[in-house]
Amino acid sequence: MTQTAFARFRDAVLGGSRGAAAAALAFVYPPTCPGCQVLLGRHAGICGRCWSSLRFIVRPYCEVLGVPFSHDLGSGILSADAIANPPPFSRLRSAVVHDGLARTLVHGLKYRDRTDLAPMMAGWMARAGEALLSDCDAIVPVPLHHYRLLARKFNQASELARAIARQSGKPLLLGVLRRTRPTRQQIGLGANARRVNVQGAFSVTEAGRASLSGKRILLIDDVYTTGATVGAATRALRRGGAADVSVLTFARALADHI
Ligand SMILES: [Zn+2]
Numbered sequence: 342m343t344q345t346a347f348a349r350f351r352d353a354v355l356g357g358s359r360g361a362a363a364a365a366l367a368f369v370y371p372p373t374c375p376g377c378q379v380l381l382g383r384h385a386g387i388c389g390r391c392w393s394s395l396r397f398i399v400r401p402y403c404e405v406l407g408v409p410f411s412h413d414l415g416s417g418i419l420s421a422d423a424i425a426n427p428p429p430f431s432r433l434r435s436a437v438v439h440d441g442l443a444r445t446l447v448h449g450l451k452y453r454d455r456t457d458l459a460p461m462m463a464g465w466m467a468r469a470g471e472a473l474l475s476d477c478d479a480i481v482p483v484p485l486h487h488y489r490l491l492a493r494k495f496n497q498a499s500e501l502a503r504a505i506a507r508q509s510g511k512p513l514l515l516g517v518l519r520r521t522r523p524t525r526q527q528i529g530l531g532a533n534a535r536r537v538n539v540q541g542a543f544s545v546t547e548a549g550r551a552s553l554s555g556k557r558i559l560l561i562d563d564v565y566t567t568g569a570t571v572g573a574a575t576r577a578l579r580r581g582g583a584a585d586v587s588v589l590t591f592a593r594a595l596a597d598h599i
Pocket of ligand 1: 375377387
């Protein structure tokens with residue numbers, strides 16, 4: 342199959358059509374487990390062994406930061422971190438701990454063009470952030486700077502946000518938030534360096550102000566590490582008129598997994 346035919350089939354499937362294009366996709370990407378490559382009977386699945394290795398984040402957790410607690414301390418309990426350093430966003434939820442297969446999925450979506458993984462990942466996110474999703478008026482992805490977007494062709498946060506919007510029926514606001522300057526990759530930077538790296542890196546577009554005014558926004562990103570990126574994006578959204586911002590990410594690095 343030529344590159345163009347491949348792209349056409351893939352786009353047709355990702356665009357939501359089924360049938361012949363889906364069959365062609367199965368031919369190009371045989372349905373394999375994204376974790377261990379074992380053949381599966383259908384697309385967008387995970388084999389049982391890899392599934393059991395995923396660490397889904399469920400209660401008990403901090404009601405603000407969503408960080409899991411090892412013991413159930415009762416409902417509505419906040420972590421010491423949420424009390425000492427209240428974040429700019431109202432609530433944060435993530436579907437899985439960022440290790441093992443979760444890391445492979447994030448990597449596949451980000452660097453290996455596996456946009457076919459986005460609907461499955463978005464489904465897990467929608468479950469983890471069910472309350473945030475039902476309380477929001479619109480969904481906004483963390484944007485990439487256009488230099489990086491050119492190099493990578495698509496924004497992984499937008500792919501996840503688009504799938505969540507499609508599954509939930511909530512409006513997706515693209516182009517309201519932009520990165521005003523390219524930032525260094527956050528990987529390898531400590532918490533302070535990360536904060537400085539993204540400080541003032543986001544702004545709301547002129548058109549974005551009208552769409553954000555008074556709205557409760559659900560901000561989407563692939564991974565939460567120290568919160569520097571979503572913190573800076575939240576501040577920009579609030580300055581741009583959003584009434585409230587909550588954050589939903591696919592994966593979350595825990596202190597011993599950063
Ligand atoms: Zn597997």
